[in-house]
Amino acid sequence: QVQLQQSGPGVVKPSQTLSLTCAISGDSVSSNIAAWYWIRQSPSRGLEWLGRTYYRSKWYYDYAVSVKSRISINPDTSKNQFSLQLNSVTPEDTAVYYCAQDKTGAFDIWGQGTMVTVSS
Amino acid sequence: QSVLTQPPSASGTPGQRVTTSCSGSSSNIGSNTVNWYQQLPGTAPKLLIYSNNQRPSGVPDRFSGSKSGTSASLAISGLQSEDEADYYCAAWDDSLNGVVFGGGTKLTVL
Numbered sequence: 466q467v468q469l470q471q472s473g474p475g476v477v478k479p480s481q482t483l484s485l486t487c488a489i490s491g492d493s494v495s496s497n498i499a500a501w502y503w504i505r506q507s508p509s510r511g512l513e514w515l516g517r518t519y520y521r522s523k524w525y526y527d528y529a530v531s532v533k534s535r536i537s538i539n540p541d542t543s544k545n546q547f548s549l550q551l552n553s554v555t556p557e558d559t560a561v562y563y564c565a566q567d568k569t570g571a572f573d574i575w576g577q578g579t580m581v582t583v584s585s
Numbered sequence: 586q587s588v589l590t591q592p593p594s595a596s597g598t599p600g601q602r603v604t605t606s607c608s609g610s611s612s613n614i615g616s617n618t619v620n621w622y623q624q625l626p627g628t629a630p631k632l633l634i635y636s637n638n639q640r641p642s643g644v645p646d647r648f649s650g651s652k653s654g655t656s657a658s659l660a661i662s663g664l665q666s667e668d669e670a671d672y673y674c675a676a677w678d679d680s681l682n683g684v685v686f687g688g689g690t691k692l693t694v695l
Contacts, residue, residue: 502684511587512630512673514684529683563629571620571635571675578629 467491469564469576476582477558483551483583487564487576494540494547495520500567503538503549506578507560517567518547554583588613588685589674596693602662605690607674609655613685617677619657621650624671624689633672634659661692669694 473485485503492499500519506512516528518538528536537550551558562579565572590608597603607619618637622630632641634650637657649660657676661668674687 504684511688512675512686514686516683527682530681569632569635569639569641570618571632572622572630573632573635573641575629575631 467566467574469566469574471562471564471576471579473562473579473581475580476584477554478585479555479583480553483549483554483558483562483581485549485562485564485579485581486546487548488544488546489566490545492566494545495542496568497521498568501538501540501547502565502567502572504563504565504572505558505560506563509557510560513560515549515551556583559583587688588678588681589676589687591672591674591687591690593688594691594693596695597661597664598695599664599666601664602660603664603692604658604660605672605692607657607659607687609657609676609685611655612680613655613676613678614652614657615655616679619650619652620675621648621657621659622673622675624673626670630673664694666694668692 468490470488477483500517502517503515516538535552540547559582564576566574595605621634623633624630637652638650647663671689673689678685
């Protein structure tokens, strides 16, 4: 059974970088049939897809237009995990951040969520 | 403002059948499959329906989904108190090249 365990700080200062990690158990980040996502949720923006990475003989990355200039999602095959980095954060980036797996064309498995507050 | 449009609220009594809708456009629902998620208070969303009408293992057959044109619907029959939650629809959007969500429907079991 696949499980996703998120880790990372709950508070980030404005203009700094938000970094979160999603550790995978029960599957491989290099799976040829899965994709790995970051999604966030806030009262003002609702659920918002941020981006994904997946492996199909090589690594692919897709990012939401709203964050494309500031985001990076990176797989770490040695630790079987993937990470989110969001640069130059503002209070608008305050949200609950989720990682998720897609094997059916939907978000089948979700991480537990991490509340991240952008505040000095 | 969410790309997919859902009514903000719905309600029903135990045992009743309730439906909620999700409206989109040709670039999302009109050309891709729809997924539905259930979010209980304080928890992560959970996949309820995928590919318009498929239930993951463990999801009761009281939950069903359908799609027609640029709209989709989620139906819950035999409503139970534990169904009280927020329900979100989602689909891939070819124009935005990403997943779009509805704003969610809060279901109250009276």
